[in-house]
Amino acid sequence: MNKSRHEKLGLSDKQVLDMYETMLLARKLDERMWLLNRAGKIPFVISCQGHEAAQIGAAYALDKERDYILPYYRDMGVVLVFGMTPEELMLSAYAKADDPNSGGRQMPGHFGQRKNRIVTGSSPVSTQIPHAAGIALGAKLEGKNSVAFVTLGDGSTNQGDFHEGANFAAVHKLPVIIMVENNKYAISTPAEKQFACKNLSDRAVGYGMWGVTVDGTDPLAVYEAVRQAAMRARDGEGPSLVETVLHRITAHSSDDDDRSYRTRDEIEQARAMDPIASFRKYLFENGVLDERKDQEITDRVMKTVNNATEYAEKAPYAKPEDALKHVYYE
Amino acid sequence: MAVLSYIEAVNQAIREEMERDPRVFVLGEDVGRKGGVFKATQGLYERFGGERVIDTPLAESAIAGVGIGAAMYGMRPIAEMQFADFILPAVNQILSEAARIRYRSNNDWNCPIVIRAPYGGGIHGALYHSQSVEAIFANQPGLKIVMPSTPYDVKGLLKAAIRDEDPVLFFEHKKAYRLIKGEVPEGDYVLPIGKADIKREGEDITVITYGLCVHYALKAAEKLEEEGISVHLLDLRTVYPLDQEAIISAAAKTGKVLLVTEDNKEGSVMSEVSAVIAENCLFDLDAPIRRLAAPDVPAMPFAPTMENYFMISPEKIEQAMKDLAEF
Numbered sequence: 210m211n212k213s214r215h216e217k218l219g220l221s222d223k224q225v226l227d228m229y230e231t232m233l234l235a236r237k238l239d240e241r242m243w244l245l246n247r248a249g250k251i252p253f254v255i256s257c258q259g260h261e262a263a264q265i266g267a268a269y270a271l272d273k274e275r276d277y278i279l280p281y282y283r284d285m286g287v288v289l290v291f292g293m294t295p296e297e298l299m300l301s302a303y304a305k306a307d308d309p310n311s312g313g314r315q316m317p318g319h320f321g322q323r324k325n326r327i328v329t330g331s332s333p334v335s336t337q338i339p340h341a342a343g344i345a346l347g348a349k350l351e352g353k354n355s356v357a358f359v360t361l362g363d364g365s366t367n368q369g370d371f372h373e374g375a376n377f378a379a380v381h382k383l384p385v386i387i388m389v390e391n392n393k394y395a396i397s398t399p400a401e402k403q404f405a406c407k408n409l410s411d412r413a414v415g416y417g418m419w420g421v422t423v424d425g426t427d428p429l430a431v432y433e434a435v436r437q438a439a440m441r442a443r444d445g446e447g448p449s450l451v452e453t454v455l456h457r458i459t460a461h462s463s464d465d466d467d468r469s470y471r472t473r474d475e476i477e478q479a480r481a482m483d484p485i486a487s488f489r490k491y492l493f494e495n496g497v498l499d500e501r502k503d504q505e506i507t508d509r510v511m512k513t514v515n516n517a518t519e520y521a522e523k524a525p526y527a528k529p530e531d532a533l534k535h536v537y538y539e
Numbered sequence: 540m541a542v543l544s545y546i547e548a549v550n551q552a553i554r555e556e557m558e559r560d561p562r563v564f565v566l567g568e569d570v571g572r573k574g575g576v577f578k579a580t581q582g583l584y585e586r587f588g589g590e591r592v593i594d595t596p597l598a599e600s601a602i603a604g605v606g607i608g609a610a611m612y613g614m615r616p617i618a619e620m621q622f623a624d625f626i627l628p629a630v631n632q633i634l635s636e637a638a639r640i641r642y643r644s645n646n647d648w649n650c651p652i653v654i655r656a657p658y659g660g661g662i663h664g665a666l667y668h669s670q671s672v673e674a675i676f677a678n679q680p681g682l683k684i685v686m687p688s689t690p691y692d693v694k695g696l697l698k699a700a701i702r703d704e705d706p707v708l709f710f711e712h713k714k715a716y717r718l719i720k721g722e723v724p725e726g727d728y729v730l731p732i733g734k735a736d737i738k739r740e741g742e743d744i745t746v747i748t749y750g751l752c753v754h755y756a757l758k759a760a761e762k763l764e765e766e767g768i769s770v771h772l773l774d775l776r777t778v779y780p781l782d783q784e785a786i787i788s789a790a791a792k793t794g795k796v797l798l799v800t801e802d803n804k805e806g807s808v809m810s811e812v813s814a815v816i817a818e819n820c821l822f823d824l825d826a827p828i829r830r831l832a833a834p835d836v837p838a839m840p841f842a843p844t845m846e847n848y849f850m851i852s853p854e855k856i857e858q859a860m861k862d863l864a865e866f
């Protein structure tokens with residue numbers, strides 16, 4: 210019998226089901242956050258919807274025990290794999306005191322959790338690329354075989370820090386994986402107004418690193434690419450640039466209305482290429498998933514989302530004067 | 540005690556810290572083989588190798604940003620900006636990242652990086668090799684800014700900066716590098732960041748300054764001594780956060796205060812010092828607070844006539860001191 214794609218990649222049925230469940234969990238958490246936002250309960254959402262395959266495929270290819278991740282605001286899927294819990298993500302959405310990312314100081318999507326090696330991030334885009342090089346440099350100086358995995362959007366590849374960080378990592382052959390989640394928009398500005406190269410991974414040549422463009426709606430394709438990049442990084446072959454091409458299913462954020470710059474048709478097309486639906490189809494076709502199991506998974510995910518929401522809604526805010534804490538070491 | 544130049548004290552502090560702690564490393568433009576354009580890192584590449592004395596690409600945001608990443612990882616990077624003027628491409632990394640990492644992560648992450656940069660004029664460096672840039676950073680809680688005046692202070696404060704758990708900007712006056720010499724203990728010592736230092740006790744007027752201007756003010760004070768005017772001199776050493784207590788007591792001591800900086804007057808560190816005094820010392824003051832600073836033009840010109848016009852000198856300080864004493 211012919212091996213299925215995931216088996217050829219060395220992934221068990223259990224692992225791909227796990228990936229599917231995590232993708233679904235990210236999607237359902239995100240959808241809940243939009244509802245909460247529209248109900249006036251949380252101030253802001255920035256979505257992972259449409260990016261789940263790339264995020265979860267990539268994160269599965271990393272070593273959760275020793276690698277560092279420097280996610281950008283859409284990467285709920287990545288941080289879920291690296292150990293941030295649904296409750297914690299909801300605490301962040303509600304800006305509650307126990308939000309592990311920032312104690313309610315930052316907007317949601319500004320991830321950071323030291324115990325899981327999720328490196329704290331900010332709002333100005335692309336500052337995390339040099340940080341990834343620095344993390345990798347630290348690991349290299351200490352003789353640790355950790356990889357620094359950093360992500361960003363397509364528009365953000367135009368920032369100077371993308372160039373400075375990529376070049377530094379390449380010159381010093383640092384174990385860095387730069388993954389672009391190319392949803393072909395930066396808020397309203399389309400990719401053709403952002404860069405003139407065909408694929409963003411074409412830029413890898415200019416840095417002297419390995420680069421590849423893959424279908425970001427296919428978790429197995431992304432898994433394969435990131436796994437190869439991680440192997441290269443651990444073998445001392447330096448950084449890689451992985452471009453994942455995918456679709457942003459929602460507006461840029463809860464403060465954006467994409468109808469002013471995308472046609473309904475286009476939005477419907479993006480929805481039709483939903484990575485979760487296509488992965489579900491793959492799992493059905495390969496006999497890994499059936500209706501009963503799918504229902505079980507969905508029920509479990511919805512229960513988790515409900516519990517997390519309830520938990521975070523009841524959790525306390527930080528005290529007003531907590532705003533004064535942690536400027537310097539105490 | 541050995542007599543060292545200001546830059547030798549920089550070099551010695553870094554060398555001793557690198558010997559002490561394997562997490563300490565240096566990165567910057569031309570800091571390795573060449574030992575830095577001013578030779579601040581001379582001999583370190585030979586001693587510690589290219590892994591710990593890293594010649595970086597010419598890209599300041601990466602020097603800061605990679606250093607910040609390494610600091611978050613747990614290393615103790617010392618990043619060098621070749622000139623303070625060229626720190627500007629790295630400002631986003633320093634303000635949005637280094638300064639905010641502890642606060643934004645609610646104390647989960649921290650960023651123990653030192654960013655060294657030679658600043659200051661009087662060396663025919665013209666607009667872009669003479670600037671004082673501290674005011675750009677001196678309203679950013681989360682950062683510390685150290686600007687020492689003597690080799691003794693340099694060594695003790697640079698060691699403290701390297702051991703600090705938070706980001707420190709360490710600005711070294713480039714004219715002081717070889718001009719200023721002083722006694723420096725051989726062994727290990729640290730000086731407290733955030734503490735000003737009285738460099739001269741006096742009764743009639745108070746001068747508050749930092750960096751190279753401390754030496755100019757000392758010179759001027761000696762002259763005035765001959766004329767029977769006694770000058771109290773406070774060296775800020777750390778310009779952010781300010782040592783408010785020391786500022787208030789130095790101002791209150793004589794009731795006549797002259798603030799001196801080589802930076803443009805408008806919005807300088809001295810503007811804040813002046814506000815601290817105004818808020819706290821109204822009934823102690825016997826004269827309006829005076830500021831002696833560079834004129835409010837963009838930066839220092841090249842031609843010696845204009846450069847001298849821009850720069851603070853012992854003579855200018857002496858005149859300002861006299862005017863204040865006579866008020």
Ligand SMILES: Cc1ncc(C[n+]2csc(CCOP(=O)(O)OP(=O)(O)O)c2C)c(N)n1
Pocket residue numbers: 283332333334361362363364365366390392393394395396457461
């Ligand atoms: C330096 C900077 N400039 C502008 C912004 C405002 N901004 C936030 S997200 C964004 C678009 C980013 O697009 P892209 O990198 O393609 O990522 P995407 O949101 O599409 O995933 C902009 C302009 C910012 N956060 N940082």
